[in-house]
């Protein structure tokens with residue numbers, strides 16, 4: 001039977017593909033269905049017919065899956081933040097587990113490795129230490145808001161984006177990702193903006209003032225930073241917002257204004273004005289403390305970062321004689337965290353400000369056995385004689401989502417470091433990179449995924465590789 005576009009069919013959802021498309025099967029073909037959960041039976045309309053697969057739009061949930069749970073958040077389904085909040089947490093972990101296994105099997109062609117279930121989060125709500133909310137003059141109404149029949153001012157929103165719509169923002173009343181204080185901050189600033197008629201910035205006309213609201217909160221010190229990103233430096237407009245915020249949320253410890261006059265929609269300014277407090281917060285991981293400024297990178301789930309780093313340290317099995325090389329070291333969190341178990345730790349990072357933060361963090365913690373080198377990993381490995389005084393015995397890798405450049409992989413292979421611990425936020429690129437390492441004498445001997453972001457599709461994975469065959473050919 002030939003399936004036609006527009007045809008309505010009944011589908012039983014079998015599993016989830018990464019990034020959320022649900023998968024059913026029909027006449028030997030895979031069908032990708034939006035907004036469905038494995039175990040659901042849905043009525044769907046075929047929207048795309050290809051020789052290898054079909055796509056279908058979910059029209060009606062006929063029988064819900066046993067994996068469905070009642071989401072806490074009223075914006076689930078519209079907001080891009082928590083795409084899996086309506087799925088039981090244990091099932092979320094099992095989908096993420098499957099994704100790691102599939103990445104290694106399909107991309108890395110690596111089958112015989114034991115990959116345990118991801119380490120789950122103790123807190124699946126209010127786990128983020130950083131939230132970035134956007135101001136917009138184009139409010140997106142959720143289905144519930146439209147169906148309520150109420151009138152809404154669509155020219156103002158402060159909240160989170162609709163997936164794939166970078167111009168449209170859902171006006172978020174409360175978000176379950178950060179904290180109760182964070183929600184009170186949202187409320188206070190929204191009221192100021194509306195009552196004082198302060199307009200959101202719009203890229204179309206380059207008009208308006210308010211761009212982003214970034215809230216950072218430290219678990220260890222209980223400090224809260226509010227960073228309001230605006231299109232201009234106007235203390236006269238800022239002062240009443242800040243005064244009200246003080247009254248509404250006295251727990252806020254520092255208030256900053258980043259001024260971004262450029263068209264690029266980024267929450268980092270060319271100018272930074274500290275209106276109140278120190279201009280930074282302090283967070284703790286293990287016995288170390290880290291100073292986090294408005295623009296510093298820091299893992300956004302402190303509790304899970306602690307578990308991730310502790311697994312990474314355990315995998316390194318470090319001793320006082322070890323010389324560690326930490327590539328893609330960011331603000332030096334891993335570098336410093338490993339410093340008390342090794343002789344010397346080198347960190348290599350391309351972003352100058354991150355290296356500055358890393359050095360400052362080492363100084364604050366009285367750590368003197370770390371060396372930070374600023375520059376591109378490939379370039380620095382090419383010219384390692386200039387700065388690497390000892391042969392590394394353990395190599396740590398924590399690259400961005402895109403993974404490691406193939407030329408940098410070759411340099412890494414040529415280093416012949418006996419042990420590699422690879423921390424990744426993208427199992428697909430990790431599997432690709434590790435496949436290259438396994439062709440040159442390395443073998444994976446441990447893996448551990450860690451769930452840093454409940455309700456999202458993201459999964460972090462730590463892998464340990466050992467050089468089994470030091471005589472295996474180098475990468476040339």
Ligand SMILES: C[S@@+](CC[C@H](N)C(=O)[O-])C[C@H]1O[C@@H](n2cnc3c(N)ncnc32)[C@H](O)[C@@H]1O
Nearest residue numbers: 328329330331333349350351376377398399400
């Ligand atoms: C996932 S973060 C690692 C963060 C760090 N391990 C930490 O915990 O703070 C990846 C880092 O790699 C840096 N980076 C990306 N490409 C790079 C390159 N080619 N050379 C050096 N650093 C790079 C980024 O600036 C970022 O800080």
